[in-house]
Every structure is written in C-alpha cells, then in structure tokens.
Amino acid sequence: MLFNSYTFILLFLPAVLAGYFWLGRRSNLAPVIWLALASLTFYAIGNWQFVALLLLSIAFNYGIGHLLIVAKLGPSQRKAALAVGVAGDLLVLGIFKYAGFAIDNINALAGTHIAVHILLPVGISFYTFTQIAFLVDAYRGQVAAYALPHYALFVTYFPHLIAGPILHHKDMIPQFEQERSKHPQSHLILCGLIIFGMGLFKKTGLADGIQPLVMQAFGPNTPTFDQAWIGALAYTFQLYFDFSGYSDMAIGISLMFGIFLPVNFNSPYKATSIIEFWRRWHMTLSQFLRDYLYIPLGGNRLGRVRRYVNLMVTMLLGGLWHGAAWTFVAWGALHGAYLCINHAWIHFAPPIPRRLAPVAGFVGFVLTFLAVVVAWVFFRADSLATALLVLSKMAEPGNLALGRGEIAYALFIAVYAAFAWFMPNTMKLMGYDHRSRKVGEAFAASRLHSVYLYAAAAVLAFGVLGIQSRSEFIYFRF
Numbered sequence: 077m078l079f080n081s082y083t084f085i086l087l088f089l090p091a092v093l094a095g096y097f098w099l100g101r102r103s104n105l106a107p108v109i110w111l112a113l114a115s116l117t118f119y120a121i122g123n124w125q126f127v128a129l130l131l132l133s134i135a136f137n138y139g140i141g142h143l144l145i146v147a148k149l150g151p152s153q154r155k156a157a158l159a160v161g162v163a164g165d166l167l168v169l170g171i172f173k174y175a176g177f178a179i180d181n182i183n184a185l186a187g188t189h190i191a192v193h194i195l196l197p198v199g200i201s202f203y204t205f206t207q208i209a210f211l212v213d214a215y216r217g218q219v220a221a222y223a224l225p226h227y228a229l230f231v232t233y234f235p236h237l238i239a240g241p242i243l244h245h246k247d248m249i250p251q252f253e254q255e256r257s258k259h260p261q262s263h264l265i266l267c268g269l270i271i272f273g274m275g276l277f278k279k280t281g282l283a284d285g286i287q288p289l290v291m292q293a294f295g296p297n298t299p300t301f302d303q304a305w306i307g308a309l310a311y312t313f314q315l316y317f318d319f320s321g322y323s324d325m326a327i328g329i330s331l332m333f334g335i336f337l338p339v340n341f342n343s344p345y346k347a348t349s350i351i352e353f354w355r356r357w358h359m360t361l362s363q364f365l366r367d368y369l370y371i372p373l374g375g376n377r378l379g380r381v382r383r384y385v386n387l388m389v390t391m392l393l394g395g396l397w398h399g400a401a402w403t404f405v406a407w408g409a410l411h412g413a414y415l416c417i418n419h420a421w422i423h424f425a426p427p428i429p430r431r432l433a434p435v436a437g438f439v440g441f442v443l444t445f446l447a448v449v450v451a452w453v454f455f456r457a458d459s460l461a462t463a464l465l466v467l468s469k470m471a472e473p474g475n476l477a478l479g480r481g482e483i484a485y486a487l488f489i490a491v492y493a494a495f496a497w498f499m500p501n502t503m504k505l506m507g508y509d510h511r512s513r514k515v516g517e518a519f520a521a522s523r524l525h526s527v528y529l530y531a532a533a534a535v536l537a538f539g540v541l542g543i544q545s546r547s548e549f550i551y552f553r554f
Contacts, residue, residue: 077121079272079325080279080543088118093332100258107258108225111333115234119199126197129168130232136164137207138227144214145221158215162208169204172197177400198552199238201397203231205364210245212368219245226252235326239551241340241360247510251335261334267506267516268331273536274502275324279549280542283318286310286492289485293466294456300477304469306485311456312449313492315550316345319358322549324502336510343501345448348440350414353448361397365390383419388412398455399553403463407454414447 077084092114099106120127140161144154172194179192210230213219222230226249236243293299293307323341330337344357354362370390376383388409395408428436450467457463469475502508508515519528 077118080276080547096333097260104255108229108252112225112229112232115232118234119237123198129197134228134231138224140211141214145219154215158211161211165204165208169200172200174400202240202242205242206231209368222249235329239322239549241338242364247338264334265332268328270532271502271506272325272328273532273539275321275328276539277535278317278321280539283314283321284547286314290314299469301469301472301475302477302482304466308449308453309489312452316496318550336513338510339503345445345496347444348437349444350418353444365394384416387415402460403454403457407451410451
C-alpha cells in the first residue's frame, strides 16, 4: 500500500487511528497489538507472499535477543549467539537481494546460463538493519528486556517499514510502552496532518511532476550536452523531493499516533562538503553505517590510511545496500572517494582566512552539489555503460540542442533548485525535535495561526489532487 493513495488516506489510516485510540482507553497493551497487526496488514496488501518471512525474521531475532539479554551465557556463547543472529539476517538478505546479482556475474565470467528469479521483499533492507542493530546492542548490554508485542511493533511499524527511517530500539520501544501516546492529542494530530500534507505535495506535486524530464538523459535516445544535464539534474531533484516527501509523510503519520520518528532528511543539497551531505542525507542509514560498520572496523583510531580504507569499505557496502548492481557499487565507491578527499583536505589544506570563509563556503557548496549530481548518474542508470555515456555527454559542451523545450526545462529545474536551496525544510518550519518530543510550538503560538492552517490545507489538497493511479517511492526498491 502506498501513502500517496486514496485507499490509504481515506480508509486505512483513519480506521487504524480510530481503533488505536479506542483501544487506548481500555488497555495499554491492546493498542500496541492493534498497531502491529495493522502494520502487518499494511505490508500484506502489497507483499502478502513475504509476510511469513517477516514474521520468521521477527521471531528469530527476538529469540536471539532474548538469549543475549536474559539468558546467563558465557562470553564465548554470547559471541556465538550474536554471530548466529547477524549471520542469519545477512544470509536471508543475501539470498533475496544479492543471489541474482551473484549468479549474473558468475554467468558473465564463466559463460554459463544459470537462471535465478527471486522476488525482492519490499523493505527487507530496512527491517534487517533495524534488527541487526538491536542484536549488536543486546550483545553490548545496551538493551532492556522488551515484551514481544512491543518488539514486533518496533520492527513492523508501518510508517517506517517500507522505506525507512532505520529505527533504533532506544528511540521507539519506550514510546510504544508509554500510556500517554495511546490517547489522542489534538496538537500532535494537527501537526502530523500538516507534515503529512507537505510530504504528500512533495511527492505528487514536485517529485512526480519532474519525473518525465529524467528521460532527457536516461531515455532511449542519446542525449546532447544540455539534455544530459537536464536529465541528471531532474533526477537529482526528483530523488530529493521523493525521499524528502516520504520522510515527511512517515513522520506526519507517526505523529498522529503520538509517536516521534527520528529525522531522516535535513536539506542535504545545502551541504558545503560531502561530510556534511552525509549528515543530512538518509541520516539514519549514515548513523547505522557509522555505529555498526565504520567504528567496528576501526574508524579513525588506527591511522590515516586505515581511516580511508574504512571509509571506502563502508561506502562500498552502503552502495550495495541500496541495490545489487555494479552501478550502486560505483555510486558507493564515488562517495567513499569523496569522503576520503574531504578528510584529506581537512587535514592537509592550510587554514582559510576568516574573510574568505564565505567564498570558501560557496565553492564547497558548488563542488559538493556537482559531485553529488555525478554520483546520482550511476545511481539512476541501468548499467555502467549508460552512466558513462550520460557523463560523457555532460562533458561535451559543444554538442547542444538548445531548443525551446530545453530552455523551458532548464527554467523548470531552476524552480526546483530554488525550493531545495532557499526554502526552510519541513522539520524547521514545524519546529520538529524528536529527541525532546516537541513540534509546532511556534506555529501554535503565532498570530498567523489561521493563515498557516489555510496554507497547510491548500498544500494537502494539492497533494491529494496530484495522486496518480500508482506512483511508488524510489526508495521502495531498496
């Protein structure tokens, strides 16, 4: 089921909210079970054949976690339990997501014709990483003993299940255990509806609106210089508003239930360095890769060369996490190289005089954005050959079409760039802070409160009117 569908907005979400708050008057546990069952229903509507796999994953990881938390195991037994848990998760992920990729490469190298057709369960990358983090923290002694319904809801919670954010048990399960969140809070419902409306408009109005221009670069015809740039930039902003829209909608839906999700997107195209970009883009994935891969590999504790190696390994695996294709490997390798260059610059470059800091910041912003656009070409292309062709055309300024269409498209993209670069993001507009559990305080106290409500209603209406028959979020495929 899609957030951007009439079925979800008019039927599923109202019914789940009504049941959740009705049960909340009678019990503290019943709403948790209701929401977990609703989340499984949400998943089953589009992926019924993988519900059993999701349930088995929950049972397996909860069992391993129980051993690590409650059972009195020795050090070697604890390590063995963690190894079994993580290996089991990665094995399932590897079979469903990477077996076909591995077989295709074996066929290419060995000249064989082995055929493998494995459907990819939607959301498997997200719920697998969520549970691996849980197991590692349980091994480290950082997890309390949670009841099974709360853990099941933590994994299946439908606002995050399909495309993130990657949740952390310390953020979420204590909220599920609180009685206060089981009762309707008009302020949170209103703020959630406003944030949901903004996200819906980003998806149906902005991301879907610019999607046709992507084919200027990635369509069947060989692009010219301006067409290649138009297509690459169109995809850059399509992905931005698509992912930003999903992140807003997930937070807005969750707020209606009185539950705060972590921020996963914070105006990444305003970054002035690649390091800053990764603190703003897919923030929960960045945190996961840092805490459960980069730091365990040694981080920056083992010398400068090892730090660069760890960065490259982390980003290569981060690229593979997004998809089983060499294009994603190339995307991860590029960002790994970018991060290495960024860290080397910080270490070796001379200090920038204070009077030149604004100029340096602008140059950093431009270079960062261009580097990100180049990497997105690999992310979008269906093959390395296609990506290299598009990049080669982006480097041929003498090969221009420059018709009325291209000029109009360029102006259209400039409007999107203005939104991304100069407008405050949704979380800033709404004063959303998931750590302090605050949202919309300035909005509620403003004299223009009614004006904001009318504007929010208009944005929601445009978002609903823009709903197409089926327009999936780009991150559904990961």
